[in-house]
Amino acid sequence: MLAAHVIDLIQQNQILDMEEALLPESDLFALGLDSLAVMQLLLVLETAAGRPLPQAEVSREHLRTPETIAAWISAQP
Numbered sequence: 001m002l003a004a005h006v007i008d009l010i011q012q013n014q015i016l017d018m019e020e021a022l023l024p025e026s027d028l029f030a031l032g033l034d035s036l037a038v039m040q041l042l043l044v045l046e047t048a049a050g051r052p053l054p055q056a057e058v059s060r061e062h063l064r065t066p067e068t069i070a071a072w073i074s075a076q077p
Contacts, residue, residue: 006066
């Protein structure tokens with residue numbers, strides 16, 4: 001999965017309410033990603049990936065930016 005696809009998913013599903021442009025390196029937590037939004041984002045990502053994501057590996061570091069999300073999902077078997 002590419003960072004651009006993650007950005008599209010965040011915007012299409014209104015995961016964050018923001019006025020500025022979302023970039024691959026944008027810190028999602030600084031932009032307001034909270035625990036409820038994390039759960040919404042994980043559901044959207046699992047649907048887009050077509051498989052469940054390993055809940056034991058969910059971390060703030062993996063979800064920090066669209067780039068880190070894309071890298072984490074791409075590394076999954």
